[in-house]
Every structure is written in C-alpha cells, then in structure tokens.
Amino acid sequence: MGIKGRLALVFGSALVAAACSGSGSVDTTTTTAAPPTSTTSSTTTTSSTSTTSTTLAKVDPTLQATDLTYAVQQDLEVLGYFDDVIDGIYGPVTTAAVTAFQKDAGIEVDGEFGPQTGLAMAKALAKDKDYVEDLQKDLKEIGLYSGPIDGDYGKGTRAAVEKLEEGCELHPKVDGWFDPLTHVCLNMALKS
Numbered sequence: 001m002g003i004k005g006r007l008a009l010v011f012g013s014a015l016v017a018a019a020c021s022g023s024g025s026v027d028t029t030t031t032t033a034a035p036p037t038s039t040t041s042s043t044t045t046t047s048s049t050s051t052t053s054t055t056l057a058k059v060d061p062t063l064q065a066t067d068l069t070y071a072v073q074q075d076l077e078v079l080g081y082f083d084d085v086i087d088g089i090y091g092p093v094t095t096a097a098v099t100a101f102q103k104d105a106g107i108e109v110d111g112e113f114g115p116q117t118g119l120a121m122a123k124a125l126a127k128d129k130d131y132v133e134d135l136q137k138d139l140k141e142i143g144l145y146s147g148p149i150d151g152d153y154g155k156g157t158r159a160a161v162e163k164l165e166e167g168c169e170l171h172p173k174v175d176g177w178f179d180p181l182t183h184v185c186l187n188m189a190l191k192s
Helices: 003-011 015-019 067-078 092-105 115-125 129-141 155-168 180-191
Strands: 039-045 050-056
Touching: 067 092, 067 115, 067 180, 092 115, 115 180, 129 155, 129 180, 155 180
Parallel strands: none
Antiparallel strands: 039 050
16 A cells, blocks of 8 residues: 555544644644543542542643644754653643744744744754654655665655655645654654
8 A cells, every 4th residue: 555545544534623723723622642641549448448539630621632742842852942741732831942943933923833833843854964864764664765864855855755745635735844744644654
C-alpha cells in the first residue's frame, strides 16, 4: 500500500478538524490523548468494612492534549523556546514559548500557532542539521526519501516533504516546508 493509502487509513476524513480549528489556531477542544491528571486516594476503615475511594483532580476542559500541540512543543524545544514537559496541552507555557518565538522571528505576535508561525518554525528548523538528518531518516523509513542523510534541507528533502503533505492532505497547499502540521502527519505515518 502506498503512502496515500497508509495515511488515509491513519487519518481518515476528520484529520484537519482534529488538528486545527478553522481559524488556524490550535484546537484545544479535540482530545487525542488524555491530559495528565492527579489522583488522591483515601482509605476509610470501619469495624466491619474497608472502602477505598479515588478522587480525580479537576482539569480545565479547554486544555486537552492534541497531536498538533505535541508537535509544536517538540519543535519549539528543538528551537530552544520550550523547556517544559511535552504534554500536548496548549496552556500558558506553550503560549509563552510561541510568543517568544514569534517575537524573535519578526512575525505577528499573538501566542497562537497558525500558518505564519508554522512556516517560520519550518524555516528555522530547516537550518538545524541534526533535526534535518532525523527528518531525512524518518522520511526514508516511510519510503518518501532516497537521498543522503546529510542534514541539508535541499531539493530532495523538500520533495519528500511535499509528497508527505500530498499524502496526508494537511495543508491547504503543498509547500515542502516541514512545519508542525506536517510533523503530525509524519508521526502518524511512522506509527502505521
């Protein structure tokens, strides 16, 4: 089965809705992984019975883990902007990291991940040789890249990323830049 077939099986028709909202910002209402919760246990013993109860700490329902937020956090970590637990939750720490990146990249500063921020992140990551080598290895593993593992984000790597974008239908356009949306697609292809 080709990459399009594998990706169609993995993503189905609801990928874009699950990955981002219509505004281009991270959809924090679509759950793809359970958010971390705290539990506290208490044991009550009476003369004839013993009961154990577990109480879950309340979690803000608007802060749900998403694959896109995981990818944003991972990529911001590589770029030196995120130094916290990669949990897929777009909370205050992720917002601050995106804001700092946007300021340094000279793009609109709103703390939200959208197409402009994704493209700026992709261009910055393309300059990181180790990151690109890992990307090339992963693209080779799923059969989209046959060039050298050299850390150069050249024509061959960009063409492989374009094939990945075409196969997963994440982008409104195919541009060959490995942004967090494309990162989600690659992660899913590697799992299939």
